[in-house]
Amino acid sequence: MYQVSNLIKYNRVAYIGGISSNAGSLVRGNYYSTTTNNTSTSSINKKARQSHHHHVNSKSITDYLGKALTSNEKFNIKQVMLSSLHSVYQGREHLERGNFAQGEKLILNGFKTLNNDVDFSSSLFAVPTHALGLASIRKGDFKSGTTLFNLAIDRCKNVENIVYKNYILPEALNDLGLSLVRQKKSEDAYEALQNAEKLTSNEDITQLSSSILTNFGEYYKNRKEYAQASFYHGKAHYQLINKREDNNIDLVRCLANRAQVLRLDGDIKSGRLLLSEAISALRKLENKAEKYGKKPRHLDWAKILVECGHFHYAENAYDKARNTLKNAKDIFDVMEISNSPDAVINALNLAIIEKKFPIEASSEEFVKTQVQAVEPHYQKLTEQSFFVGTGTSNLIKNLLDKKLTSKSPEVINMGLISPLHFPLSRLSG
Known part of the structure; x- marks a missing residue:
């Protein structure tokens, strides 16, 4: 089974220099088929210029590109593409509901389905590559997500196709912008979001x-x-x-x-x-x-509970805040996404509240348990500059320091880490 890291590794050489005519051969390693789809891609681009479609969603993208495609002599590219997109958008629905493992699995299946018959340099790979980027950032791997979004954007270049120009490209730019926001790359993030906005400004x-x-x-x-x-x-x-x-x-x-x-x-x-x-x-x-x-929608309920907990905290209702964040943690744990950025932040905030306002019988052990459960994921996020500007540079050290009590200045000055926003789904009701 593919791993996102493998995909990036095998495609980095093609991305750095831009996709060349033989990029499919350069990046495929042992994973990729030698079949190309130049004829089919040309057919998509030619037919796409003949019509315009404003209200775009996952179904209309599939329908629109399906109508534009023709059958290749060696294989039925239309059927391959439809099967791939069906798996990809099913995967995205799972991501939206917090089922990250199943979502990534379906997206990877869609990627492999297309890859069996289509050269990776094809514009058709923009959609599954972008979706893999979404799977990456949901897990907190923003570096990989950024690379994948850039690969998807590269697949959209010089494609005279309404759906690519007015939806697939700006969607990839939009998610690239958010991934860069998470890495505190403000200038690059703003540029990506601005470019996405320009491409959708005249479209419904x-x-x-x-x-x-x-x-x-x-x-x-x-x-x-x-x-x-x-x-x-x-x-x-x-x-x-x-x-x-x-x-x-x-x-x-x-x-x-x-x-x-x-x-x-x-x-x-x-x-x-x-x-x-x-x-x-x-x-x-x-x-x-x-x-x-x-x-x-368990993930939305968990994030709603997190927000309720922060409102309780802002109102100095610390016990209510603690209990509400615990309820959110229970959902993250049951969903098996306790290593996601939302869950990591929530666990650290529970530790902060206990350190500042201890009520547990074994308060130090409670804090230690919360911190150690997410510390590896915290470190990975820290390496991506995720926590820059949040005042958490010595957070782990101070939380685990038994000499620091609720009356210590380091603890008094601890503030909760702001939760992430609710990104829009763009897929369903």
Whole structure:
């Protein structure tokens, strides 16, 4: 089975110099087929110029590219592509619901399905490569995610295709921007998000456009420019409201993002109102999903609980904050995503609260358990500059230092690590 690290390793030489005509041979190693699809790719590009499609989602991308493709003499490229995209978008749905392992497995299957018959330099690889980037950043591997997004972007270059230019390319740029935000590469992040926004400015692609605005909001939140962050999250929210009357998960996430920024800016009352709206909207959405046999959105509930915990903390209700964050941790653990950035931050915040306001019978042991469970993942995130600017440079050391008590200046000055925003799904209701 492929691993993301292997994919990047085998393709790094092609990416550094840009994709050349023989890039497929350069990067495939022992993994790749020698079959190319130049004829089919040309067919896609030629037919794509003949029509235009504004409202784009996973189904329309599949349908649109499927109609543009023709059969190759050696294999049915259309069927291969449809099978690949079906697996990729199934995988993305799993990522959205927090099932990261299954999501990555399906995306890798989609990648391999396409790779059996299509040269890796083909523009068709933009979609599965981008999806692998999403799987990487969900796990906190932002470095790999950045490389994969850049590879996907490279596959979109010089492709005169409406779907590529107006959706696939800006979507990859949007996620590249967020990955760079997580690595504190502000200038590069802003450029990627700005380029994504330019490509969608004249198109009626509401969900993608709102996602870009939301990531701009996270960019400014990361810089502690809360007024700007609030503006972008609000703009994303109202854009979705103006285009869609029905409740969907992105509307829920927009409400939660707006609540989060208001809390960080000190407006607890207004933030509480928006968070209550988000909870109510998510409950309605879950009731509807249950009716149609869809699985609950456990990841969204975990992140909602995290946000509730931070509101309790801001209101000095430390026991409520502790219990709420514990409930969120239970969900992360049951979902087996305790090494994700959201879960790592949550575990560290539980340790911080216990260090500052000890109530456990074995308080030191509780702190030690929380820290040691996530320390390897914390270190990996630290190596990617993830925690730069969060005041956590000596956090692990201070949490584990038995000489430091709740009255020590180092502990008194500890603040909770801000949770991540709710990225928009762009896929489903």
